[in-house]
Amino acid sequence: MTTSPKPTRRTALTAAAGLPLSLLAGPPAFARRDDRPKVALIGCGGQGRGDAQNATRFGPVVAVCDVDKDHAAQAAKQFKTDRVYADFRQLLEKEKDVSVVVNATPDHWHTLANIACVRAGKDVYAEKPLTLTIDEGKRLAAEVKKHGRVLQTGSQQRSDGNFRKAVVAVRAGRLGKLSAVTSTLPAGKHGGPFKPSPVPPGLDWDFWQGQAPAAEYVKERCHVDFRFWLEYSGGTLTDWGAHHNDIVLWAVNKPGPVAVEGKRLLDPVPGGYTTPAEYDITFTYADGLRHRCNSTTASSIFGGTQKARTRSETAHGIRFEGADGWLFVTRGKLEASKPEVLADLPDPASAGVYVSDDHMKNFFDCVKTRKAPICDAQTGHRSVSVCHLGGIALRLGRKLAWDPAKEEFVGDKEANGMLAREQRKPWTYDLV
Ligand SMILES: NC(=O)c1ccc[n+]([C@@H]2O[C@H](COP(=O)([O-])OP(=O)(O)OC[C@H]3O[C@@H](n4cnc5c(N)ncnc54)[C@H](O)[C@@H]3O)[C@@H](O)[C@H]2O)c1
Known part of the structure; x- marks a missing residue:
């Protein structure tokens, strides 16, 4: 005796309607088109x-x-x-x-x-x-x-509620008139000298270097540690500055500072990492507001080879100070001089603050709607520009005047010469 398979809800419905299975319930799941980007x-x-x-x-x-x-x-x-x-x-x-x-x-x-x-x-x-x-x-x-x-x-x-609350509080005047901002960034790696070694099989070292000047392969120049070489990055000043200084610019709601000066606090080891490991920079905005951007000590976050240094260790994060109080924000922490600073904050929109609670989702939402995401190209460019200005001031070791509208240093040919870099052929803007 043959047994027919037990009818499922779909086959039963098909039989009842006299229709082929495919027409009744649409294409089977495996054949459905994935319309996602x-x-x-x-x-x-x-x-x-x-x-x-x-x-x-x-x-x-x-x-x-x-x-x-x-x-x-x-x-x-x-x-x-x-x-x-x-x-x-x-x-x-x-x-x-x-x-x-x-x-x-x-x-x-x-x-x-x-x-x-x-x-x-x-x-x-x-x-x-x-x-x-x-x-x-x-x-x-x-x-x-x-x-x-x-x-x-x-x-x-930008898509983290603590940072957004800090920005809303500052913009809503909860600290009174803002008098000082400090962004403290993790110190960079400080070490060397490093020895060249054979290029690992499978790595196209010339392509990896791209526009940067050609150098012998050194393991510490390549994956992950590239951030501590000026040819490829700006050190923690850009690596972490692109996070914390981005929040500063969001809060102060300005296109950029009008002056910058700073000092490298630790000389690089010859033949070692070249980006500033420890630094102290001051930006001044058009209304006189001063933004200090300094680093923790090199013995910290990146496990530098330094012994503990005398300068006291501070946590990285951003501190806003005003006539009526202060607040400090970093990943996983938001604190203020008194509860009133953060209590019952106004709707972010009323303070002109974009709301996103999920950075990747915000991006894909905008891919669909074609609206600007929370950290679009112009915003990302302006935030990292602050970090680049700091880096140029550290290299030149003198105070520089900046015109944020023209995006030029004022009357300073040498500094303006550092706004771009020579690109190693063929990896120039014409490449793409
Ligand atoms: N948003 C964040 O919190 C965050 C955290 C970590 C890293 N990052 C950023 O992500 C980037 C990558 O960092 P990582 O730590 O993953 O570095 P990584 O060195 O581990 O990875 C970079 C990869 O890019 C490859 N690469 C180099 N040139 C390439 C090219 N021309 N075409 C294709 N691939 C190329 C490298 O071989 C390597 O696999 C950095 O810019 C870093 O600042 C962001």
């Missing part, structure tokens, strides 16, 4: 793979690219794709169905890859610090606008 990842290090994983809440990651074959292979495995590239220009050329790119290359590659993406019609989740130079930021913001693309800078503290 398709995502590509350029730069498959730790942050890139984390960002791309985060992006999978909104669309599948279908293609990956890295100049290091090992990193590309790890990402290909993680996202179960065989669409793997070593050159992002080829990815952009071939992956026509990709509409969103996560760019988490090292800082010296951000702008060229971002410009290539927006020219190819892609929206970009662009890791911070958005640029290597102020000139790059001006060009990138113009390209994003010209091509009508959505670009979210990965300064995700």
Whole structure:
């Protein structure tokens, strides 16, 4: 005796209606189209793979690219794709169905890859610090606008409720007239000298260096530690400044300072990391407000080789002070001189403050609506410009006057010469 399979609810309904199964209930689940935006990842290090994983809440990651074959292979495995590239220009050329790119290359590659993406019609989740130079930021913001693309800078503290509350409190005058701001950033690595070694198999070192001057391969110049070399980054001043100074600019609601001066507090070790490990910088705004941006000590966060130093250790974060009190905000902490500073804060919109509680979601929402995300290209550019100004002042060791409208130093040819960098051929703006 043969037994027929037990009728399911669908087969029973089909029989009752006299219809083929496919017409009654639409296409089977496996054949349904995924209309979510398709995502590509350029730069498959730790942050890139984390960002791309985060992006999978909104669309599948279908293609990956890295100049290091090992990193590309790890990402290909993680996202179960065989669409793997070593050159992002080829990815952009071939992956026509990709509409969103996560760019988490090292800082010296951000702008060229971002410009290539927006020219190819892609929206970009662009890791911070958005640029290597102020000139790059001006060009990138113009390209994003010209091509009508959505670009979210990965300064995700903007989408954190504590930072937003701090900004609303400052803007709503809860501290009275603001008298001082201090952003304290983690100290950078301070160490060396380092020895060259053979380039690891699978790494295209020349491509990795891109626009930066050619150097022998040194492990400490490459993955992760690139942030402590001036050729590729600005040290913690841009790495963390793109977070904390971004919040300062959001709170004070100004395009930038009008003067900057600062000191490096620790000389680099010859043949070692070149970015400032410890520093103390002061920015002045047009209304006279002073913003001090200093570092913790080099023995802290990045586990530098230094012994504990005499300067007392302070937590990194941002302190706003005014005539009526102070507040301090950092990741996971918001405190004030008295409860009234933070109690019953007004609606952020009334203080002109954009609300986002999820940085990646805000980006994908804007991909759909075509509105500006909370940290768009111009915003990311202005925030990291503050950090670049600090870096230039540290290099020149003198006070500089800045015109935030013209984005130029006032009457200072030498300083203006540092707004852009020479790009090593063929990795110039013309590349993309
Ligand atoms: N938003 C945050 O809180 C946060 C946290 C960590 C890192 N980041 C940022 O993310 C970026 C990456 O940092 P990371 O720590 O993952 O560094 P990483 O060195 O681990 O990763 C960078 C990857 O990019 C690859 N790469 C280099 N040039 C490339 C190119 N031209 N094309 C494709 N791939 C290329 C490298 O081989 C490497 O795999 C940095 O800009 C960093 O500031 C942001």
